[in-house]
Amino acid sequence: MERMLRQVGADTLSWLQGLGRATVMWIRAAYRVPKPSDWMLVIRQVYSIGVLSMAIIVLSAFAIGSVIALQFYTQLARFGAEDAVGVGLALVLLRELGPVVTALLFAGRAGSAITAEIGLMKTTEQLSIMEMMGVDPLRRIVAPRLWGGIISMPLLTLMFNTVAIYGGVVVAVHWLGADSGGFWSGMQNAVELWDDLGKGMIKSVVFAVVVTWIAVYQGYDCEPTAEGMGLATTRTVVMSSVLILAFDFFLTLLMYGDFR
Amino acid sequence: MRMRTIEISVGAFVLAGMLAAVFLVVQVSGINVSQSEQTYKLSARFDDVAGLRIRSKVSMAGVTIGRVTDIAVDTEFGEAIVTLEIDGAPGGLTADTGAKILTEGMLGARYIGLIPGADEEMLADGDEIIETQGAIVLENLIGQFLSNMGK
């Protein structure tokens, strides 16, 4: 019993230590506004983090959008409420699925790649030699990836939502024959710019910070061995996914919860 | 050079994101232009507003003409005081306009329906709607029904 308590204490302390180190890393990497020459590095990261994730985002978005539309349509058609397909689809996507699914896919596609890349650089002493050359790897390697991820994810979420809604239109309107006018006007009446789109995008920005931060830190802090890198990559995906879902719950509670 | 391709595709990526944003703002949320126009406030007392929320619709003849901006309680009389924001300039609603709490569909969201009156005078900014009918609470109805059956 005492040993268990001691173990819990030790785990908590090392967890806190990890959080502390991650925070120091974050502050050191990002406290300065990037110089114009650093922007080239950020652009390169937006490319490898964002542009290269587009394919999977667009494909999944289309699939998810059309499946939701199909489900809603078959259920709602029984009450003659086909017009509500657009409303349901848009609200589900903008508020929840868009930000969450994009973040989960992003963690699997880009997060793991970031961790593996930085971990490899550490393992092969590239970070170390960079330090010895008088170049701070936090500025050169870590910061551009942080910014790249934070810029990319909200853009990917916007694309996800758009493509998923398009997928819904294809299924509900073009295929199943729901009325196009009812679909759009129902959506436009119910969807609020700030309440649905805006708050969804806030979620996306929060997820972007969480996922890229975890990915970069896990790479930067990994044990410099092949095994350590593998572990770090797995941890990035697992931790990101858990935290995305947890943050989603609390953000939903915070932004949509009505406690009256 | 390779960097050029990267820059071009990042440019395209950002552009795609912004177009998506425009699509979502214009086509999906269909920005409520009327919101920026002039509005005025009315208040109404209900004996029960269960299910009504801030931002719930206020409509007349099925057309949305405003929204709920505040719900307070008057503990002395056990009544809810609801503040409504009506689009347009005051003068469109008669002084004996009635307000009813209705439900969209069977189990849908609550909203306030306004019933036009026949008075000569019009409601002005800050006036109160007198004729009101609160929410029909399903549990109460069932309770009444059961107690009637028992008689």
Next chain:
Amino acid sequence: MESEYLIEIEDLCLTRGEKVVFDGLTMRVPRGGITAVMGPSGTGKTTLLRVIGGQVRPDRGSVRLNGADVCRMSRAELFRARRDIGMLFQSSALFTDMDVFENVAFPMRVHTDLPEDTIRDLVIMKLNAVGLRGARDLMPSQLSGGMARRVALARAIALDPDLIMYDEPFTGQDPIAMGVILELIKQLNDALGASSLLVSHDIHETVEIADYVFVLADGKVIGEGAPKELQQHQNRRISQFMRGDPDGPVPFHYPADDLQYDLLSEAG
């Protein structure tokens, strides 16, 4: 006031994990010459270079570089000071996402505002010096181990640093490349007046170019002097090492239990 010594290490103590790597090490590296550090594998030669570069903080003691204590420098000062240091790692540590040309150009790009043509000319000269001008478009994964070391060497000297630290520059080089690198180190030293700190196990090469040698063992300097002197040293430990005799007081094995004991207890 410029001291006669470029690097002054005083009473350095460092423990990594369980192992005591340095235990009161004191050494002074003179300015302008080629100084070699030798010693059995695992005595902490690589670690010593990292301490001098400020990457590993010692538990105790001071390390002065040009009179400034490396251990007391702020992060920014340290990064500033490192610009004048070139270092060749034991693993070549080339940047895997850049080709050979960009690897060598990297220090110039980040630390200078030279125009693109000048950088190009300089990089080609450095690559020519290590015999790899023709390999400039290859990626690090396409290089052999020996070639990678030479690219790393070209990168280490890219900014003509005041102090160059070489961690085993000769390993994996064929005899011709070895001769070229030897020549290069000497040349850099003579032409640019740079100081070199060289870690190497190749006794012949080291004896040939080093002006001064430190022999490390057990976390201390056990001998120092001109290479020829050390080979004739009365201390058998030093002369054994400097001549490469397999038997002698310097243990070949990492400290361990008795072999017989280890073999017999294997089932445990």
